[in-house]
Amino acid sequence: MQEIVPHIFHWTAFHPDIEQEVHSYCVTGLGPVILIDPLAPSDGLDWFRRHARPEHIYLTNRLHYRSSDRFVEAFGVTVWCHSAGLHDFEPRQKVRGFEHGDELPGGVLALKVDALCPEETAFFIPVGAGALAMGDAVIRENEHLEFVPDELMDDPEAVKRDLRSAFKELLKRQFEQLLLAHGQPIVKDGKEALRQFTGGKAAAHR
Numbered sequence: 001m002q003e004i005v006p007h008i009f010h011w012t013a014f015h016p017d018i019e020q021e022v023h024s025y026c027v028t029g030l031g032p033v034i035l036i037d038p039l040a041p042s043d044g045l046d047w048f049r050r051h052a053r054p055e056h057i058y059l060t061n062r063l064h065y066r067s068s069d070r071f072v073e074a075f076g077v078t079v080w081c082h083s084a085g086l087h088d089f090e091p092r093q094k095v096r097g098f099e100h101g102d103e104l105p106g107g108v109l110a111l112k113v114d115a116l117c118p119e120e121t122a123f124f125i126p127v128g129a130g131a132l133a134m135g136d137a138v139i140r141e142n143e144h145l146e147f148v149p150d151e152l153m154d155d156p157e158a159v160k161r162d163l164r165s166a167f168k169e170l171l172k173r174q175f176e177q178l179l180l181a182h183g184q185p186i187v188k189d190g191k192e193a194l195r196q197f198t199g200g201k202a203a204a205h206r
Helices: 046-051 066-076 083-088 156-169 192-200
Strands: 002-005 009-017 020-027 034-035 056-058 077-082 096-100 108-112 119-123 131-136 137-141 144-146 177-180
Touching: 009 137, 009 177, 020 177, 056 066, 066 119, 077 083, 083 096, 108 156, 144 192, 156 192, 177 192
Parallel strands: 034 056, 056 077, 077 096, 131 177
Antiparallel strands: 002 009, 009 020, 020 034, 108 119, 119 131, 137 144
16 A cells, blocks of 8 residues: 555556556545545555545446445445446445536546546546546556557547547546546656647656
8 A cells, every 4th residue: 555645545456357556545634535446455444444434435336336235244334336337336335326427525536538438437536646546547557547458449530539538527626636447647748648649649757
């Protein structure tokens, strides 16, 4: 568990279904403690019991439910996903829906991405200089931002065009950190990294 900036904690865990390390976040300092796309750490949930008991989980899309069940059982958290993805959950999971544009507990804004899947959402997190959390819309490989592979898109060129249009709207927000579900977060100049990627430029960022 690493506090990458004050109140934002980052960790990685191995996802057996996709056989990759994935990235999750815990945000404090907003009143309620929130988790984003959480996959439980390999050493369990004790860190959360000691340091930050979560109250809400925000999913960037329906496929990122990951270990939410474990957090619900341990802490009674409320899990949130955009309403377009609710059909994929079992009734026992009791996931609550939101719409793009909604303000969620803690003042987190659910911003529209869509394009890749109807429920794809970015979360604007009002901590410090601001952070933007993104799911599958953009990933980070070899230090560079990229789209997911073309075979995961129904119409790659159309999807990429629509994603870039969505990114231009996201760039109207002020943020410094770019929190990614697939790839290391960009702690400094995250907005500039997304701006360059949106314009078709590749640049390495820390």
